[in-house]
Amino acid sequence: MARPVVELIDICKTYDTGATAFEALHKVNLTIDEGEFLAIIGPSGSGKSTLMHILGCLDKPTSGIMKLEGRDISKLGSNDLAAIRNKRIGFVFQTFNLLPRFNVLQNVELPMVYGNVSPFNRRKRAMEILETVGLGDRWHHLPQELSGGQRQRAAVARALVMNPAMVFADEPTGNLDTKTGAQIMQLFKDLNDKGHTIILVTHDRDVASQTKRQIEIRDGRVKEVKG
């Protein structure tokens, strides 16, 4: 029996937009188990990113309870949330978001800088994970010297380097051609096979169909599609 990584109970998120409050998430209940490969789908503006930000501890819900690995985190302060993002959560973005002045190795090492890992172990661990994503020979390149697919691999390596409880990928193939996109999807599948919990945010049904479980979000309400 797999343990739940994250549990959302009646999560609401309202944005204050001047006169009217806008409810981006309405009473969301969701449980994600260890080792799942989940896709969150929905049209643009439906609340996918909002949900991912809450799941990823970048944002706090307006109401409801969120438990991460059994621990209620709704009331934690910003430093604790930063520590959770650092150690338990990895992000992969549509636009890669690598630091342009840092080479691949330094980019991958960055989470470990904030995680107080010693420089020697940082380097060792970063090289290990770069081998895993197939960039072992490119560690000294700057991001702009790499192709889109390679950049996204570097970003995946950075997300995985602290061995997080779950990895969020927000439209990870959105900026890639179909072939490279497929390769990145294959990388996610391989990582999932190794036991990593992966949550994919996408509006692309073809991409979503490659995952084990899909939920759809519409006007801030979540609906199970397949799982």
Next chain:
Amino acid sequence: MSLLHGIMVGCKEMWAHKMRSFLTMLGVILGVAALGAMFAFMEGMIADMQKFIRETGGVERVTCSSDQIPEDQLAFSSLNRQRRMKDIAALKSNIPDIDEYSPEVSLGRDYPVQHLNKTVRVEVRGVTMGELALRNYEVEKGRFICDLDRVKRQRVCVLGTYASDELFGSYGDPLGRTVRIGGKNFKVIGVLKHYQAGNGGFNFMSWKNRIVFIPLETTWMVFTHNKDITALDIQVKDTAKVAAISQLAQQVLFHTHRHISCLQMRTNEEMVENFSSRTAAFNITLGIVASISMLVGGIGIMNIMLASINERIREIGIRKAIGARNIDILSQVIVEAVLLSILGGVLGVGVSLLLTKFITFFVKENLSTPIVKPEQLLFAFSVSVVVGIIFGIFPAFKASQLDPIEALRHE
């Protein structure tokens, strides 16, 4: 966060914007340079002033100078007497703490000093043994005027190096030779030490070399035909007592001069104080100049850090997403600001050294040789570091408070 990482990021940023960083640093560079150069010149001035005070007899010397007779005493000012040896006797018998006396008669430059076809006009002064201690002179060759010379009204003289060089420069040793002072023959019995201080060709101690000493009593007999003295200086070796004894001496002389306030005792202490207050004013002025350029430099750093974080909002978002705490972002920006100011400070110290050299090279006259003290350069440098910290705080705080989601969305 590791400091090393912050430094690395700061260096990368500076390197990526070399010109911008350099221009930002200019304010700090100028501030530190001004501060460093100011310190060097102040040190030089203080050293010269201390030397001057030492060479004129140090703080142990009390000078008795003429004072304006007050208006209510003018009617009977004819009762007043010139300074005479009686004054010395009165001081001696009443104030045992006075260590040395130097009654003098200065003839000014009225009498030419001649040897063969050469003439110099220097001050000719009738003195006693006390002159050596009181005016801090030393004899280089021969001997000084002694009490026997005074008793016997000997026509002997001791030359300062200016007179001896001018008169005997090409004729060899002046000792035992005869010079004419105001047409009278005097035998040279000694030559004083040469006094030299200052920068380049300028010798601000040259006044000390332009002197010829003759015995006090000889001066009376040959030149002035009276027994007046023109200066009456005393020395008190215990510097703690100088002020009190100066007061006491004033009282004694008040009596010997029939209660007419014609004399004023002045200590060199007053000269020191006068000098300190003037250097303080100078320090404040230059301190303000340095502070303003530091302020300008600090504002420049703040400005550039604000621009820099504005360009790197997305980077800050990324860092927060992967686990940077607010304090990590805060310290990162402060480290970057301090790096700018440290580099500015180092360059500023270099520029201050160049500036000091440059000014000494071009302004030779009337300038003390600057003295560069490492601890003062270190101080100027530390000021720049503090400026970096202070002016880095605001941009750093602003950066640390950015919302990670908005920062990530920023283009």
